[in-house]
Amino acid sequence: MKTSLVIFFKRVLPFPLRIQLRKLNWRRRYLTEAMLHPAKAPVYCPIAEKEYKCFIPERHDIWPSQISPENGARSRHRLIWLYLKRETGIFKDKCSLLHIAPEHCYFQKLKDLKNLDYMPGDKMVDGYGKQSGVAYMDLLDLKIKDGTIDYLLCNQVLEHIPDDRKAISEIYRVLKPGATAIITVPIDENIKETYEDFSITAPAEREKHFGQWDHVRWYSTDVKDRFEEAGFSVDLVRYGKQFSAEDYVRFGLCDDLLIIAKKNK
Template sequence: MRIPTPTKFYARCRRALALTHARSGTSRYCVCCDRRSRRFLPMGDYEYNRREDAKCPWCGSLERHRLLWRFLSNTFDLAENTFEVLHFAPEPCLERLFQHCTKWRYLTADLYAPAMAEEDITQLSFDADRFDLIICSHTLDHIPDDRKAMSEIFRVLKPGGVALIISLVDPSLSQTRSGPPSGAPARERGHECIRIYGNDLPEHLAAVGFQVNVIDVAKELTREEQILWGVAPKSNPTLLRHSDIHVCRKP
């Protein structure tokens, strides 16, 4: 049996106490796991991008997952739609929910992480015009040839189908640039971010053929709902945006 060092032991105890404390209350609600908590856990490694009320202490959902589920359940009849769905780089908290959409033909794909299909998003093996709905969250900013990835998503989507793209966006940038966000470590929690999108992300998506509509779902909630869901708008408007949904329709 490996005995942890005192530093690691105390760090584990602190994490366990923080988790227990966060779970022991009812002032937050996670739609992904249908559970209440005192508060969500903080996320972000660097000061300007830190979110204090972000991660569900039960299922690990983040703001973008809760908002995406809200958008999906408000936009589609999830119990009745017989969609062919591709979920790229599937997040477990959403994957569990999507399993309940029993009329979906649901497929997950990833190149590195466990998924139903092993797929390179820049070279998908699927036929053209196959999927009604594609979900791709916080993936494109890790792909060297993101234009090719966008083209592939467009190719495998049915005409009239919708791709929901979520990515990290720096609202202070008019143009996307290479490299991680300013002041951030090159590697955040093990995930290399090789570019930071600016306000021109919709133009990049439109360039491959999509009709793009950007939706901030949090704005559609009441102030009370925003606090309950842990998605209240940040006081600093220059903070990186995590949750805007780029609704990309294939004409």
């Protein structure tokens, strides 16, 4: 019932209105948290480039996180942003970025970069409303020429796609030789191999088995193999370990693994 209601309201409410409602909710939660549980020292969102008295705790059983009060960025979003800023040429070089299912906290910041040929796209299936400036895009059939993209960013998408190997092969196809894909998926490091069972289709059962009603698998660290099968050179990077203990807390980071997949030249 809850899932059906969420999908219904996402269909009915225009995307800009939904964002405004989210912002009001983030603000309300922030004011409450700042009053009752302020951090010991100011925290900082590197995406918003602002300090706050605290982040908003998200007490999810599987994916606990900390939310930035103005843009809704979660811990993994800030972690990825810092990787993009420090380890790629996206913010300074003349280059192209294909952004699959663009997050609100990134969208306008990346769109405003003068050096960047920014291409945001999303399939916009049930439960995910249409966003102005975002093209319809199917990761299984990208209408993009071979070898034309410098960077690709795709966060928390592949776990929704039954034929993820096809999606990975499409990512490989559109990237230039030497280009990089930055990917995240839910990874359970306690399992030896990726768990998927396509006979499980009911939302409640998918949530039970895969952590969310619209997920079709739990990845293990063997996700690396799927990218290597497509031709990538792959590193699983725990980028949060690059930071001091103080900065880790200040930026509200997490220990998520980033999949850094490079197309061989």
